[in-house]
Amino acid sequence: MTTAPAQAGWRFRQPSVIPGFGLTLGFSLAYLTLIILIPLSGLLWRSAALGWPEFWAIATDRRTINALRISFGTAFVAAAVNVVFGTLVAWVLVRYRFPGRRIVDAMVDLPFALPTAVAGIALTTLYAPNGWIGKLLMPLGIKVAYTPLGIVIALIFIGLPFVVRTVQPIMEEIDKEVEEAAATLGANRFQIITRILFPGLAPAIVTGFALAFARGVGEYGSVIFIAGNLPYKSEIAPLLIVIRLEEYNYPAATAIAAIMLALSFIMLLVVNLAQSWSRKRYG
Amino acid sequence: MEVRVANVRKEFDRFPALHDVSLDIKSGELIALLGPSGSGKTTLLRLIAGLERPTRGKIFFGDEDASHKSIQERNVGFVFQHYALFRHMTVADNIGFGLKVRHGPSRPPAQEIRRRASELLDLVQLSGLEKRYPAQLSGGQRQRVALARAMAIEPKVLLLDEPFGALDAQVRRELRRWLREIHDATGHTTVFVTHDQEEALELADRVVVMSQGRIEQVGTADDIYDTPNSPFVYGFIGESSSLPVKVENGEIWLADRPIGIAAPNEPSGDATLYFRPHDVELLDGCSGCIAGTVAASRRVAGTRRVELEIGGERQRVEIELPVDHPAAQKSRVAFRPGRWKLFPAA
Numbered sequence: 001m002t003t004a005p006a007q008a009g010w011r012f013r014q015p016s017v018i019p020g021f022g023l024t025l026g027f028s029l030a031y032l033t034l035i036i037l038i039p040l041s042g043l044l045w046r047s048a049a050l051g052w053p054e055f056w057a058i059a060t061d062r063r064t065i066n067a068l069r070i071s072f073g074t075a076f077v078a079a080a081v082n083v084v085f086g087t088l089v090a091w092v093l094v095r096y097r098f099p100g101r102r103i104v105d106a107m108v109d110l111p112f113a114l115p116t117a118v119a120g121i122a123l124t125t126l127y128a129p130n131g132w133i134g135k136l137l138m139p140l141g142i143k144v145a146y147t148p149l150g151i152v153i154a155l156i157f158i159g160l161p162f163v164v165r166t167v168q169p170i171m172e173e174i175d176k177e178v179e180e181a182a183a184t185l186g187a188n189r190f191q192i193i194t195r196i197l198f199p200g201l202a203p204a205i206v207t208g209f210a211l212a213f214a215r216g217v218g219e220y221g222s223v224i225f226i227a228g229n230l231p232y233k234s235e236i237a238p239l240l241i242v243i244r245l246e247e248y249n250y251p252a253a254t255a256i257a258a259i260m261l262a263l264s265f266i267m268l269l270v271v272n273l274a275q276s277w278s279r280k281r282y283g
Numbered sequence: 284m285e286v287r288v289a290n291v292r293k294e295f296d297r298f299p300a301l302h303d304v305s306l307d308i309k310s311g312e313l314i315a316l317l318g319p320s321g322s323g324k325t326t327l328l329r330l331i332a333g334l335e336r337p338t339r340g341k342i343f344f345g346d347e348d349a350s351h352k353s354i355q356e357r358n359v360g361f362v363f364q365h366y367a368l369f370r371h372m373t374v375a376d377n378i379g380f381g382l383k384v385r386h387g388p389s390r391p392p393a394q395e396i397r398r399r400a401s402e403l404l405d406l407v408q409l410s411g412l413e414k415r416y417p418a419q420l421s422g423g424q425r426q427r428v429a430l431a432r433a434m435a436i437e438p439k440v441l442l443l444d445e446p447f448g449a450l451d452a453q454v455r456r457e458l459r460r461w462l463r464e465i466h467d468a469t470g471h472t473t474v475f476v477t478h479d480q481e482e483a484l485e486l487a488d489r490v491v492v493m494s495q496g497r498i499e500q501v502g503t504a505d506d507i508y509d510t511p512n513s514p515f516v517y518g519f520i521g522e523s524s525s526l527p528v529k530v531e532n533g534e535i536w537l538a539d540r541p542i543g544i545a546a547p548n549e550p551s552g553d554a555t556l557y558f559r560p561h562d563v564e565l566l567d568g569c570s571g572c573i574a575g576t577v578a579a580s581r582r583v584a585g586t587r588r589v590e591l592e593i594g595g596e597r598q599r600v601e602i603e604l605p606v607d608h609p610a611a612q613k614s615r616v617a618f619r620p621g622r623w624k625l626f627p628a629a
Contacts, residue, residue, distance in 0.1 A: 177367035180334055181429075183354040184361040185381035185436055195384070199371040 040261065047254035058255045063231055064240065068259065071237040074148055075216030078155030079163075082212045083205055086163025093164075094171045108164045111157055116221030123154055124226045146228025151236065154222040159212030166208035170201055203278050210271040217264055284345055284439035284472050285310045286331060291340030293326055300326045301496045303340070308440075308474060313466050315483035316476045318493035319519070324476045325444055327493070331474065332442050333357045344439055360433030360471070364445040366425040368417040374428050375400045375413035381436035403431040406465065423454040430462075434469070443475035447482065459486055480520055484508065492516050514626045517557045524600040526573070526593065527628065528556045535625070538594045543571025543619055553628035558620030560588070561603040566617045574617040575600070582606065591616060 047055065058064060093105050111119065127134045127144040134145060144150050174197065182192045220238040227234045237260055244253035286308040293301040301323045308314055316324040329335045331342060333354040341350045349357055369377050376383075378400040382391055391399070404410050407427040417425055426446060433441060446462070447455040463486055466473050477483050483490045484504040492499045492507060492515075500507060500516045511517040518525070529536045533547040535556065566572045575591030578599065582588075586603045593600060602618055 175365070175367060177363045177365060178369065180354075181361065181363060181367040181432075182369070182380070182384075184332060184334070184357075184359055185384065185432065186355045186358070187380070187384040188355060191384045195380075196369055 043254055043257055043261065047251065047258040050251045050255055054251070055255050058252050059259055063235070064237075064256055064259075066232045067235050067237040067240040067256075068263070070148055070151065070234065071217055071260070072263065074151040074236075075155055075213050075219075078152045078159055078216050079209050079213035081152070081156050082159045082163045083209050086160055086208060086212075087167050087201070087205060089160070090164045090167040090171050094168060108161050110161075111159075112161050116158065116219065117225065119157055120154055120222035120225030123150070123157060123222065127153065127226065145226050146230070146234060148227075148234055150226040150228070151223050151234060154226050155212075155216040155219055158219050158222055159216050162211040162215060163205070163208035166211065167201060167204045170204040174200060203275055206271060206274060210268055214264060214268060217260065285343075286440055286472060286474070287343040288327070288331065289341045289343065291327075291330060291337045291342065293323075293330060293335060294338045299496055301330075304496075304498055306491060306498060306501065308472060310472055311470045313463070313473045313486065313488045314475070315487035315490045316474065316493060317478070317480060317483040317490050319478060321495070322493040323496040324478075324491075324493045328442050328444055328474060328476050331440065332359050332361050334361070358436060358439050360430075360436060360438035360441045362426070362429050362433050362441070362443040362446050364448045366417070366422075366429045366449075368425055368429055368432070370417045372416075373413060374404070374409070374415050374417070374420070377417070377428055378403055378432045378435050380432065399435060400431075403435055406434075406468075407431045408461075421454075422450050423458060426450065426458065430465070434471070438471065441471040441473040443473070445476050445478070447479075448477075455482075462486065484520075492519065494519070509622070511557075511624065514555065514557065517624065517626075522560050522601070522603075523557055524560050524602065525558075526556045526598055526600055528554055528625070530554050530625065537573060538596070541571055542573050544623065546625060549625050550627070554625045555628055556620070556623055556625055558623040560601045561586070562621040563602045563618040564621055565604070565608070566619060569617040572617045572619050573600075574615060576615055589616065 050058070089108065093101065093108075124145050125131050127137075127150060129135070129138050129143070129145065131145070137144060142149075144153060178196060178200075179192055182196045187195065218238065220236075220242075223236055224239055227236060227239075229235050229239055237256060241253045241256050244250075244256065286306075288304060288306040288308075291301060291304050292299065304323070304327060306327075316327060318324045326335060330337055333349070333352060333356075337350060341348055343349060344357070369380065372380065375397065379396040382396045382399065385391075401410070401413060404413060407430060409424060409427055409431075412420070412424070417428065420428065426449075430443075430446070443462075447458050450458065459482055462475075475487075484507070487504070489501060489503055490507050491501045494515050500512050502510075507516065507520055511520060514525075517523050526537060528542070530546055530549045530551050532551070533545055533549070534541050535544045535546050535549075535554075536542070573593060575593035577589055578592045579590040580587060583603075585606065587606050587608070588601055589604055590599055590601050592598070602616070
């Protein structure tokens with residue numbers, strides 16, 4: 001609250017009482033290079049082995065485009081759903097005290113811990129046309145398993161903790177007095193939520209959305225069981241990469257991967273820029 | 284707007300925070316609720332605002348019973364100790380918020396809201412800061428914005444909860460004077476909570492001294508300081524010294540000796556004598572006085588504070604002497620309190 005506005009310009013080194021700036025920065029860079037930078041540049045280098053026309057041919061292949069559209073589309077829808085319900089879950093956990101609250105709180109993390117294949121198999125069993133939930137939806141003409149809808153459901157499951165865990169701490173920090181101030185000024189419950197609480201939470205919600213979305217785009221394990229994997233219909237991009245690998249078609253696999261990488265990077269960059277803009281403004 | 288608190292009791296989880304409190308606040312008055320932490324002063328303020336509901340009793344705004352009105356309907360301006368500004372809004376948007384959330388014809392047009400916001404900014408001497416965000420203001424400036432925001436809705440009552448508590452001493456003194464000026468200019472009925480007696484005595488028309496969920500005394504600064512009506516008020520407001528004494532035949536006795544003060548109207552029996560350390564008369568000889576050996580002596584600003592041990596019980600009392608008074612050098616000092624008060628021993 002009392003932080004001064006950020007100083008203009010960059011400074012290479014922040015004065016600090018803790019020594020070891022050179023060591024820690026050096027280690028961080030070496031570590032990130034080994035873990036992230038080298039594998040990713042290897043990927044780009046491999047796909048660069050393709051000529052531009054071949055790369056373009058793979059990128060504009062209808063199967064590739066559909067797979068990318070399904071991956072990004074379902075991840076987007078799932079992240080959007082998680083934003084709404086994840087925020088709601090965080091609200092319930094932060095604002096109310098009820099028996100079993102700690103258990104519910106711990107349950108939120110289960111999708112982090114559970115092997116994704118287990119989640120995929122469990123969801124498929126439930127939502128298959130003869131499963132508990134699938135049986136109920138079938139007469140309504142809603143088919144979940146083996147359709148993009150199934151992918152969305154798997155990604156909602158996987159992405160929920162990302163939203164809850166980013167929004168929850170910010171929500172806990174909300175000053176009760178700010179709400180009371182709004183109430184004394186005549187704002188009703190709805191106005192307090194939309195005009196006071198939500199703008200305060202928006203940066204955290206955007207971060208949660210970005211994380212859930214990024215996780216959803218890359219998710220493989222849980223999706224392949226429920227998706228049915230029909231080319232052009234419910235085949236996700238990571239699966240297409242695996243298929244190309246099994247065909248020993250490495251250039252095609254790396255080309256699709258490079259496209260995914262570029263799209264994800266652009267999206268996360270935009271989200272981050274939006275974040276830092278709002279942080280600079282509201283402190 | 285007059286505010287009347289009638290026999291209000293408030294419990295939190297069965298624990299009483301206020302016992303049967305009644306208070307009349309006149310229209311246009313500036314009133315301070317003063318007390319130590321846990322005395323219930325903030326609870327009383329929040330009850331008036333509607334941020335809490337009384338367990339029993341009623342609160343009237345004018346002749347209207349406001350006890351069951353919601354916070355929104357009460358139309359009070361509330362200023363919090365830690366400002367509680369909306370940090371994602373500019374200063375102007377903060378001030379205009381109360382008008383913007385109104386519905387229908389009572390909501391002024393956007394241009395009118397802007398005009399009122401900058402008018403209020405002039406009043407709180409922050410002209411030109413409309414476009415700033417709260418994070419870009421100092422503590423004192425934030426509290427001024429908070430006050431402007433509270434006044435924007437033309438409240439019936441202005442309530443301030445330790446408004447200067449988070450500010451440093453100099454800003455505090457400055458804002459104190461400034462609040463008085465604003466109050467005199469706008470004439471809002473104003474109630475503020477403080478634990479700083481200097482603030483309360485200097486600023487308020489009347490001071491309400493509270494302790495342990497009860498009102499101990501209500502009065503002007505003079506009433507409270509010169510004629511405290513309970514040992515608590517005597518001890519809490521200003522400096523005080525006390526001695527256990529006995530009243531017999533209209534005379535005050537300390538152990539086995541009269542101290543030379545007649546108390547014809549006091550009932551006989553054990554009592555506690557209260558007096559102000561600076562309000563004593565020093566004596567040379569001692570036939571009817573309080574005498575003691577000097578145990579400690581400190582220089583406090585323009586005076587010298589001397590601690591005396593008195594009698595066989597070695598009761599300690601403090602008195603104040605002029606810095607260059609010879610008595611400060613002596614090992615024994617005799618004095619008699621000027622203005623004093625007796626309270627029956629508990």
